[in-house]
Amino acid sequence: ARIGATEAALLGTDFTVRATNGRDTRELASLAARLAAQAATSGAAGEIALLGGQPHQIVLVPLKAPVLAGWVLMGFPLEVRLAAEMKALSALNVTLLTRARADAPWTAALTSLPHEQAERLARDAWTEPAAAPQAMHAVAVGPAELGVKAQWLTPAPAFEHASADRAGVLALVSVSIDDAVRAPRDLQIGLLVITLLGFGVFVFGSLFSARRVTTPLRELASAAVRLGAGDYATPIQGLRRADEIGHLAQAFEQMRVSVAEKQAQILQLAYWDGLTGLPNRVQFRDAVRDAITQAQERASRGESSATVAVIMLDLDCFKHVNDVLGYPFGDLLLKGVAERLSQHAVRGGDLVARLGGDEFAVLLRRGDSALAESVAQRIGDALNAPLRLDEHTVDMSASLGMACWPAHALDADVLLSRAEVAMYVAKRRAQGALLYEASIDAASAQTLSLLTELRHAVDKGELRLYLQPKLQLDNGRIGGAEALVRWQHPQRGLVPPLEFIPFAEQTGFIRTLTIWVFEEAARHWLALQAAGVALTLSVNLSTRDLLDQDLPAKFDALLVKHRVPAEAFCLEITEGAIMDDPQRALATLNRLSALGFRLSIDDFGTGYSSLAYLKRLPVDELKIDKSFVIGMERDLDDLKIVRSTIDLAHNLGLTVVAEGVENAKVWELLRELDCDEAQGFHMGRPMPAAEFHQWTATWVAQQRARRGAGPASAFMLH
Ligand code: C2E
Ligand code: CA
Ligand code: CA
Secondary structure, three states, rough: OOOOOEEEEOOOOOOEEEEOOOOOOHHHHHHHHHHHHHHHHHHHHHEEEEEEEEEEEEEEEEOOOOOOEEEEEEEOOOOHHHHHHHHHHOOOEEEEEEEEEOOHHHHHHHHOOOOOHHHHHHHHHHEEEOOOOOEEEEEEEOOEEEEEEEEEEEOOOOOOHHHHHHHEEEEEEEEHHHHHHHHHHHHHHHHHHHHHHHHHHHHHHHHHHHHHHHHHHHHHHHHHHHHOOOOOOOOOOOOOOOOOHHHHHHHHHHHHHHHHHHHHHHHHHHHEEEOOOOOOOHHHHHHHHHHHHHHHHHHOOOOOOOOOEEEEEEEEEHHHHHHHHHHHHHHHHHHHHHHHHHHHHHOOOOOEEEEEOOEEEEOOOOOOOHHHHHHHHHHHHHHOOOOOEEEEOOOOOOOEEEEEEEEOOOHHHHHEEEEEHHHHHHHOOOEEEEEHHHHHHHHHHHHHHHHHHHHHHHOOOHHHEEEEEEEEEEOEEEEEEEEEEEEOOOOEEEEOOHHOHHHHHHHHHHHHHHHHHHHHHHHHHHHHHHHHOOEEEEEEEEEHHHHHHHHHHHHHHHHHHOOOOOOEEEEEEEEEHHHHHHHHHHHHHHHHHHHHOOEEEEEEEEOOOOOHHHHHHHHHHEOOHHHHOOOOOOOOOHHHHHHHHHHHHHHHOOOOEEEEEOOHHHHHHHHHHHOOOOOOOOOOOEEHHHHHHHHHHHHHHHHHHHHHHOHHHHHOOO
């Protein structure tokens, strides 16, 4: 009783029961007999056993005084407390099942499970598994499911083999699977809640950062896109923020403002003429395009004023003004012209522009050809009044070309080029103003194709050199010959120089042509020299040649190349060529003269050369223009002009040549007037150079015969 045993028996040293605490002696005796062997060897023994159907812990210990006096067998009942304690320690339920016989049903002796559940487990659910009896098994107990692991507490009887059919105490350790699973499920819910919470925080954070950072950045980005697309007018948002984004926005804003300023400047430069403040070519072209679009709309509405007219004008002699009076004066003149045009020529809605250089244009947004002609007339009148600038009075004139939409062109570019073509033709014909016509263009197209062909003519050897003799009036000797170019065109036949020289001059191709003539003349000079005929060959120079600074050097090199002296050549220059740019012409002429070339003024009397200039030119010869010579035997005025020109030339120490001598009468008159040389159809037409060799031989022979016969004054052809 002191140590809580409910059963006790005193055994003798031979393990026979001597006394008990009242329990059935048989039961205790069989227990003692079972444990005797173990106790004898180990000094003590114990086991779990059923006593009165209840599980007990049985202990068999020796009773020593001090030698072994007997054994004490004690039984301690296994109580619910034990199960509760185990559950507290391990969170596992413990149930002890008992049965007295192997075929008896199980009884739940003690349990930490709810009583009813334990009953059910013992009565219905529990059957000992056949396989792996040591493992945990799932057992359905009513609605619940338990994980159960079984362990026999009573030792196996030696004779029994199938443990399933044992009697004794079976301990079941169980855990509710629902509970075991519930823990992770709670955890899952916990995780879900945490995830949701985290997501909430994330959404909030995103919204917050979007409001603070992303949205302003996106606004800046779209502002940058706007700037990229050329919209500099919309101010940039978010300038008041003090953070980095605010700084960025301010930087963007500064950029926007300065780009807008720059763009305004660029537009100003791109669309306006800096000198006159008028719209420039680009703006004019845009305006013409708009005007045409508007006219098209008017036409589609059936209005009558669906036309557009363009007038283009180019000042005559502006280059001259620039050269003589200087560029600042030229600028003043252009400004003056711009002013006159915008004040006098134009009505509201019309546009005046400076296209460049001395070229201006007027757009009549609702103009037709009649209106264009009357405005052109007004412009002509406005420019005709002399312009006073800086104490100078300048007389101005301009060439005007007009073209209309849709009569002459269907789009802006063609319209402009048509007006331009008309302007150039007006200039060439010195006609003032000219309305475009298809025939003009055809002519200029022909000119263009001619020019392309001319470029090839030199390479293909289509040019021919003709020579026309120049004769000395006093003795009839050959003084020289003029080299004149012809073009043997494969389709057109022999093309006279007046049909291609002017175009060659306009395009600058004349320089190539002059070199060709010069070299060809050098070859013929050498051939004639070899044949014993010594004479000077005249070569014509054009304005372009004279303005070419390198011409003297080029000629010098050709002299060396062909081994010809400069004295072999006389270079003919027209007055006009010299007066185009007197300064530069004088410089070139001085250098040519210094090289030893003879220089001649061609077509004298047709230009406006001033005597002051003439005096300073290093020329040797003066060639009276054929217009004065051809009819001089009939026209007294021409005779007077020829006479005074001969006197003038002689007074200046120059040789005089008369060209265009077509009959013997003129020859005779010139001889009387003391003219030095004569050139004309009467003595010899320009002829192919090869023919000229023949001609000279015949001429010299005739002269010899005639000299024997009589005086040279009796000279007659045939
Ligand atoms: P130009 O320099 O005044 O040449 C003289 C022109 O008068 C030549 O015309 C010649 O054939 C013509 N002529 C000569 N005698 C008479 C005559 O008795 N009566 C008439 N009515 N005419 C006569 P061409 O050969 O047709 O040349 C015309 C112009 O073409 C030349 O005028 C010259 O300015 C230019 N030219 C000809 N060849 C060349 C050249 O090689 N280079 C340059 N730069 N111009 C040339
Ligand atoms: Ca000539
Ligand atoms: Ca001439």
